[in-house]
Amino acid sequence: MSVPEIVTRFAPSPTGLLHLGHAHSALFAWTAARAAGGRFLLRIEDIDLSRSRPEYEAALMEDLAWLGLSWPQPVRRQSEHLADYHAALDRLSGQGLLYPCFCTRRDIADEIARSGAAPHMTPMGPDGPIYPGICRHLSAEERARRIAAGEAYALRLDVGKASALAGSLAWHDRGRGTIAATPEIFGDVVLARKDIATSYHLSVTVDDALQGVTLVTRGEDLLAATHLHRLLQALLVLPTPDYHHHGLITDAAGRRLAKRDDARSIRSLKEAGHSAGEVRSMAGYPDQGDRERPA
Numbered sequence: 001m002s003v004p005e006i007v008t009r010f011a012p013s014p015t016g017l018l019h020l021g022h023a024h025s026a027l028f029a030w031t032a033a034r035a036a037g038g039r040f041l042l043r044i045e046d047i048d049l050s051r052s053r054p055e056y057e058a059a060l061m062e063d064l065a066w067l068g069l070s071w072p073q074p075v076r077r078q079s080e081h082l083a084d085y086h087a088a089l090d091r092l093s094g095q096g097l098l099y100p101c102f103c104t105r106r107d108i109a110d111e112i113a114r115s116g117a118a119p120h121m122t123p124m125g126p127d128g129p130i131y132p133g134i135c136r137h138l139s140a141e142e143r144a145r146r147i148a149a150g151e152a153y154a155l156r157l158d159v160g161k162a163s164a165l166a167g168s169l170a171w172h173d174r175g176r177g178t179i180a181a182t183p184e185i186f187g188d189v190v191l192a193r194k195d196i197a198t199s200y201h202l203s204v205t206v207d208d209a210l211q212g213v214t215l216v217t218r219g220e221d222l223l224a225a226t227h228l229h230r231l232l233q234a235l236l237v238l239p240t241p242d243y244h245h246h247g248l249i250t251d252a253a254g255r256r257l258a259k260r261d262d263a264r265s266i267r268s269l270k271e272a273g274h275s276a277g278e279v280r281s282m283a284g285y286p287d288q289g290d291r292e293r294p295a
């Protein structure tokens, strides 16, 4: 029996400089691929056109190469593959699982307030308040009328219907074992935003499958997202990779590092005179021979 090749990826958004947390994540994926004689891919997640910048993309590639990582060309850039996400939306739409949502953030907040829930009782999902379902109840005529009138709309997944169709699902996490998928924690999530007709959740699921990624490694802040990605894989008949959600690097005060903490950016560490080996070590990957590698 042939063992499938391990393919991992690091998928940053070019919205700022990479910091030690990103270095940890990239090295985690790189090491997992290398240990198995597999491949490591870089993917640019630039669907957020208002925040993505070519100069950040150039900087992140330079920083990763400086850290000693390499990856095959061409690099997949999400903004160049909107047709793939469109095809996936068509497939979900054909199954009657999507509906147009015309709501603004204000409409959603007002509806939640009207429903009488105290602010601290608002049902929350991993991406924010659970959508109260306003547009799920619109008639087909009303939807057609508003679309024809040129109203902007997002596409939401009817998660109840989708979960019922998919049945019970699970995935395997290398650190946590088998996990039963509970995508309903998201409520009716947006799969195609008003401004760009896709979303993080849809693009990442489609791309991992199209690129043949067999082991998705990413921070445990994205663990909840996998519940939804597993559902999308089932609906779109895509393979389910293995997962490994790793712990996050924190600063001295125990806070997660963010892109705005420029002091910890790879670039500033380099400019302060640290070597690539030292920065790898700060990111949790001391070179062999320096010290034992972390488990």
Ligand code: GLU
Binding pocket: 011, 012, 013, 045, 204, 217, 218, 222
């Ligand atoms: N693009 C995402 C980020 O910058 C990571 C996506 C993923 O690894 O699934 O956080």
